[in-house]
Amino acid sequence: MATRKKNATAGKRPTRAKAAARGKFIVLDGPDGAGKSTQVQLLSEQLERRGIRFIVLREPGGTTAGEVIRSLLLERREDRLTAVTETFLFEAARAQLMEEVVRPALARGTWVICDRFTLSTLVYQGYAGGVPVKAIEVMSALATGGLKPDCHLVLWVSAETGIRRRASRAADRMESKGKAFLKAVADAYRKLAREKKNRVTFIDAGGLVEDVRRKVWAEVALLVPQRQDGRRT
Numbered sequence: 468m469a470t471r472k473k474n475a476t477a478g479k480r481p482t483r484a485k486a487a488a489r490g491k492f493i494v495l496d497g498p499d500g501a502g503k504s505t506q507v508q509l510l511s512e513q514l515e516r517r518g519i520r521f522i523v524l525r526e527p528g529g530t531t532a533g534e535v536i537r538s539l540l541l542e543r544r545e546d547r548l549t550a551v552t553e554t555f556l557f558e559a560a561r562a563q564l565m566e567e568v569v570r571p572a573l574a575r576g577t578w579v580i581c582d583r584f585t586l587s588t589l590v591y592q593g594y595a596g597g598v599p600v601k602a603i604e605v606m607s608a609l610a611t612g613g614l615k616p617d618c619h620l621v622l623w624v625s626a627e628t629g630i631r632r633r634a635s636r637a638a639d640r641m642e643s644k645g646k647a648f649l650k651a652v653a654d655a656y657r658k659l660a661r662e663k664k665n666r667v668t669f670i671d672a673g674g675l676v677e678d679v680r681r682k683v684w685a686e687v688a689l690l691v692p693q694r695q696d697g698r699r700t
């Protein structure tokens with residue numbers, strides 16, 4: 468029978484360096500062309516200046532499985548995916564991302580900035596796509612294991628503004644669903660964010676890039692540890 472060797476430290480817990488504070492989970496969501504990618508970039512620069520460790524993710528994607536799912540969902544081809552199929556695919560990519568990337572990053576103290584999250588599924592596949600909202604809420608809870616962003620911002624622009632801003636870019640499969648769909652998307656985002664359900668914050672993103680950047684930072688700064696002089700910026 469194998470015996471375990473006792474050593475001098477047996478029974479004592481090893482001393483460890485103080486555990487890192489949990490990272491913050493920030494989501495920028497909103498209709499097509501609202502300026503999410505632009506603001507994610509500006510926010511990254513701001514966090515970098517503050518010396519905050521972070522990663523930037525986009526949904527769907529961020530894992531090997533997630534990127535395959537992303538190409539299924541977004542590449543323009545003739546596959547006619549139903550809204551229910553889309554929902555399962557988005558949630559599957561999300562489940563993998565949470566497990567493989569988001570939870571471990573937050574646990575080691577790294578902040579996570581995510582371009583789109585659960586609200587996108589609720590809006591695109593639910594309110595605009597016709598999948599029962601309650602079903603999506605259950606699936607999202609399963610995919611995220613109940614983990615909620617510390618800050619979930621909706622950058623809101625009207626469908627017209629979004630379309631105008633994106634005019635020079637080729638539409639992907641989700642974006643090419645037509646103006647009525649994009650209007651339903653914009654309306655749903657506004658409704659959900661204004662109701663302040665799902666713990667989201669509405670940001671009017673129709674103004675100048677710099678104005679939107681200030682509004683975004685005003686929210687995110689609340690999560691940044693204060694400096695000795697009390698400033699967060």
Ligand SMILES: Nc1ncnc2c1ncn2[C@@H]1O[C@H](COP(=O)(O)OP(=O)(O)OP(=O)(O)O)[C@@H](O)[C@H]1O
Pocket residue numbers: 497498499500501502503504505506632633672673674675676677679
């Ligand atoms: N506040 C703004 N005013 C005017 N143009 C803007 C503003 N913010 C972003 N843009 C421009 O609008 C276009 C779309 O912006 P961006 O790609 O950041 O939006 P997005 O929300 O990430 O879009 P998508 O949903 O397609 O990923 C870009 O050409 C960008 O330079």
Ligand SMILES: [Mg+2]
Pocket residue numbers: 503504505582
């Ligand atoms: Mg973008």
